[in-house]
Amino acid sequence: MPLKFEKVTGKDWDQIKYIYETGIETNNATFETQSPTTYDKWISNGFEECSYVIKDGDLLLGWYKLSPVSNRTVYAGVGEVSIYxxxxxxxxxxxxxxxxxxxxxxxxxxxxxxxSSIFPENTASIQLHLKQGFREVGFREQIGKVNGIWRDNLLFERRSKLNGIK
Incomplete structure (x- = not known):
């Protein structure tokens, strides 16, 4: 059966949550230490029109969600990437x-x-982003804690070529 993309919905929440929790367990995917308790809480800070799952039949292989980086109007076209x-x-x-x-x-x-903000230890995610045209634009030293340990983040960005921005 071919892989297919579908917009995220609450019917996929159990599988989305499972995948997110396996990312949390690595201590290299997110600063979060537990997943949201409901689909509505999880999607509430995302753009549903830019949040999808990929499936092989009924098995959810992964998901992405685009979230705002700010609620200020000037940043309306800037999104933060989450991929699991x-x-x-x-x-x-x-x-x-x-x-x-x-x-x-x-x-x-x-x-x-x-x-995307990525832990320096998450080399697979770094390589994935670089292959897709993202570039490293910053280093954030001890920007947050995971389980009481200060962690660094690398900041990556990708500019669309469709909007005349260099």
Missing amino acids: VHPKAKGKGVGQLLLNHLIKTSEENGFWTLQ
Whole structure:
């Protein structure tokens, strides 16, 4: 059965949550230490039109969500990327499919800048973003804690070529 993209909905919450929690367990995917308790809480800070899952039949292989970086109007076309891949689908190109789809969907919805904050230890995510045209634009030293330990973040961004921005 071919892989297919679908917009996120509450019916996928259990699988979305499972994948998110496996990312949390790595201590290299997010500053969060627990997932939201409901789909509504999870999606509330995201753009639903730019949030999708990828499935192989009924199995959810991964998801992405685009969230605002600010509620200020001037940043309306700037989104923060979240991509998570099911542990059994890692290393099989699912992340690349997700990020390519996110880029296309974000541009169709008027986004001109995508940004990602990535732990330096998350080399797979760094390589994925670099392959898709993101560039490292910053280093944030001890920007937050995970389980009481200060962590650094690398800041990556990708500018759309569709909006005349260099």
